[in-house]
Amino acid sequence: MSAATATARRRYRSPVLLLLCFFASAPIHGQPDVLGFISIDCGIAEGSSYTDGSTRGLKYVSDAGFVDAGAGANAGVRPPYSQQAQPARYLNVRYFPGPAAGARSCYTLRELSPGAKYLVRCGFYYGNYDKLRTLPAFDLYLGVDRWATVNVTTPDERYILEAVVVSPASFLQVCLVNIGLGTPFISWLDLRPLGAAMYPEATLKQSLLLLNLRRPGAKYALNRYHFWRPATSYGVFRYPSDPYDRVWQSYGDVAAWTNITTTAAVNVSNASSFDEPSVVLQSAATPVNATRLDFSWTLDSSLSPNNGNSSSTAYVLLMYFAELQQLPSAALRQFSILINGASWNSSRRSYAPKYLSAEIVKMVLVQGSGDRAVVSLVATPEATLPPILNALEIYSVRQMTQLKTDNVDAEAMMTIRTTYALKKNWIGDPCAPKDFAWHGLNCSYPSSGSAQIKALNLASNVLTGAIDPSFGHLKSLQHLDLSTNTLSGPIPDFLAQMPSLTFLDLSNNKLSGSVPAALLQKHQNGSLILRIGNNTNICDNGASTCDPDKKEKNRTLVTAISVTIPVATLLFVATILILRRRRNKQDTWMANNGRLSGPRERYNLFENGQFSYKELKLITANFREEIGRGGFGAVFLGHLENERTVAVKICSKTSSEGDKEFLAEAQHLGRVHHRNLVSLIGYCKDKKHLGLVYEYMHGGDLEDCLRGNVVSPN
Structure with a gap:
């Protein structure tokens, strides 16, 4: 646990202060609260929140800041399931309908510390929210690695999954994947920071998945137990009894067991899973008139890395022991710990709990598919008292083998997705x-x-x-x-x-x-x-x-000639205006010099500004740089021998302007006058190649200049 988190927890011990703190510090835009907690009710309206009744002040917020905008839809559970006594976070769901299997929908939990440990917990309560009474099954992923299969077998059962993970980056994603067996949905999602020394088996390369098998008498299928027998049923402890908000439930009544309790604080300095005394450790189970205490479990197929087809699974069993009675000098509580009848540790054949001082005994074992693990606490021959057990947790070990995207790349892509509001399939x-x-x-x-x-x-x-x-x-x-x-x-x-x-x-x-x-x-x-x-x-x-x-001359160096055919046609007007003026001057000169005494000689209007197609290729470096496109054709950047920059527009083969039309249309529209046309330099009519050569249009798009500036024909 970070120093800042520890300070925050010490600061807000009072229930009143806790309540005020969390009303003022709900997560905003997908961020943790002041304790580093993220508590999400999936399905309530965006911007809404409420204080959870089962804790002292923890605030649940909408998932709008954690899931992609527009992803999925919200719904409430239906009667009679909505009328049963349920915590508020079970009354709504967010579901993710999709056309086919393979769709992925993800929650992104941000503002995390790379390399830090977190508890991730999520809950599912179907409650016939879709009015279809169709019980789905879907996969759950931690980042890019499969976590479990959520297989809903009854509409009124609460399904809870927990994992201890090390975050590889400043964010962690929890994803639901459609496997073709119904629509994925989720009721709520929690994230809690853990201490650095806790659960050392959880690393970047492997996570710990809390065993998810229901036993008779237990409220949830969560294998984290205490051994109180409170007056109220089930006896669930979480925050603030556990500062990390782990859910501890009663193991339930076992006829062969009784329990011993204390009101004294239990020292936890030797138990890394706790950083302060907890009520969880103030009770212990012990056999009645017997010398052994046994419990067992079987393989959890939902947590199998290969959907139940794995040949073996590694498990981590954590047992917590603390002597709760001040024993006389002649009394001895001493026992052996056996797994399937064999000693769990050859170097430590017996164990004696210390008075009001908690310790953890850890066992790592590999269990084959379908096998049953039996743990036995057996009093030694020298013991005068039976064995005890204060609490236990059972985890499946999951190797995190999938390659993920580089952290910097992933962060960049998520920012790009958000900045440009990209949808696509950009999830996870x-x-x-x-x-x-x-x-x-x-x-x-x-x-x-x-x-x-x-x-x-x-x-x-x-x-x-x-x-x-x-x-x-x-x-x-x-x-x-x-x-x-x-x-x-x-x-x-x-x-x-x-x-x-x-x-x-x-x-x-x-x-x-x-x-x-x-x-x-x-x-x-x-x-x-x-x-x-x-x-x-x-x-x-x-x-x-x-x-x-x-700078002023080149403010807009890309000439915007990508205009439609009507605008391109207006360029022909410039051709006619310029060339008719040249022809008139030529005729006047010839008349004054006696050159028009007979019928007028045919005069090539374009002869002084004509380019061959080969010359256009040289000017444009083989049409290398296209700078515009319109209905008439493409426009290319060019340079004359005097370094004058020009634009060359080439008639495309698909253009409506043909060989004859090129000249006929220009002559027909020669009567139109325009005062803001670019300066035409020349043209190309070389076999099937038609083109215009003109200067850049300075100050903006040619089409903008033309609007409103065309006058009627003479």
């Missing part, structure tokens, strides 16, 4: 398990370590706003496609700092400003394929950095 871990990998990702799966994201395709995903810095955290990313969205703002410098990036497509967005010099350098030296075409406000469109002395 981005890369793992492979069957659940997010759409649009390519991941590498090494033989050891973490999966890494190599490619990310978010083309045509309606992304808006700036390019989020989280993209820069994907250090192994080689291929990034953000094309055909409405991203705006400058191209960020961090894109040039991504060490593995070899392909970047930012085309067809609304990005602006200059291209970072480092990014251009990578493009020019061949280490990066860079696509930035059709961003109307990108300075220079990647040819070079912006010249500060020509």
Whole structure:
């Protein structure tokens, strides 16, 4: 337990202070409360919360901040199940309908400490919430590893699962997976921080799953027991009796057992599972007129790593002992601990509890499928008193073998998902398990370590706003496609700092400003394929950095010629206006010099500004940089021999403008006048190739300039 958590627990001992504290400190946006607790009622309305009646002040909140927005639906349990005496957290569920098996729905628990231990607990109460009376079965996952199968066999039974886990990152995910046997649902979900010394068997590579077998007389199928016989039935202890809010239930009445109790505090300095005295340890079971105490369990198939098909499972048994009676000097309580009739520890053949001082005896055993484990506490021949047992826990050991996504990559992808409100199938871990990998990702799966994201395709995903810095955290990313969205703002410098990036497509967005010099350098030296075409406000469109002395001139260096056929047709007006003016001057000169004495000679209107198709290929570097597209065709960046920058528009083969129409339409519309047309430099009519060559349009999109500026024909 962290110092901050311990201080918080000492500070809020008073029930009144606890109540006030938790009313003021409910988790917000998926964060823990002041004790580090997360308590979620899955199914209540967003923004709502309440104080749990079975604890002193723990507040349960809506799951809206923990599950993806819009995921699943809420429902209440139905009569007669809703009319039974139930804690509030069992009266509603969130369910996740899906069209087929394989769908994954996840809760993300945030603001955790990487490498810290946590208890994760969840509850399920069907209660005919869907009015179908169809009892489902589905899988539960801790991160990328399967936890258990939730198999609902009766509508009014409460199913509770607990696990002790080490969080590999600042977040932990609990996922429900549809296995084709009904709709997954959940009633509530808890997370509790544990002390660092507790449950040392729980590591990053393995978790402890609390045995989930119901025994006669027990309220829940949770194998964590105390041995009080309280007046009220079952006798469940949790927070604040247990500062970690573990649920301890009574083992129940056993005719051959009785119990001894004390009101004195039990020292727990030798019991790492407790950091302060607990009522749980103030009672102990002991046999009546006998010298042995036996208990047993069988394999829990729901926790089997292979859905019950595992040949063997490892278990950890924790037994708590403390002598509760002040024994006279002649009395001796001493016993052996046997497992299936054999000594559990060859070096320690007997055990004697210490007065008011708790200790833990731990047993690790491997149990075959269908086997029954029997534990016996047997008094030694020297003993004058029978054995005792104060409490016990039984855990199944689960190896966490699945590769998960690198923590930094996973955090970055979850931020990207949130920033752009992406739905898709982006739930849970981005890369793992492979069957659940997010759409649009390519991941590498090494033989050891973490999966890494190599490619990310978010083309045509309606992304808006700036390019989020989280993209820069994907250090192994080689291929990034953000094309055909409405991203705006400058191209960020961090894109040039991504060490593995070899392909970047930012085309067809609304990005602006200059291209970072480092990014251009990578493009020019061949280490990066860079696509930035059709961003109307990108300075220079990647040819070079912006010249500060020509800032005003180059404010919009991508000429926005991606306009429709009607706008392209208006370009022909410029052709006619310019060339008719030239022809009139030529005719006047010829008339004044006696050159028109006979019939007018045929004059090629375009002869001074005509380009061959081969010349256009040279000007545009073989049409390398497309900067626009419209109904008439594509527009390419070009440079003349005098370094004058031009735009070259090529008639596409599918354009409605043909060979004859190219000239006929221009002549027909020659009467239209327009005062804001770009300067036409020339044209190409080379066999089947038609094109226009003109200067950049400065100050914005040509289409914007044309609107409202066309005057009627003469």
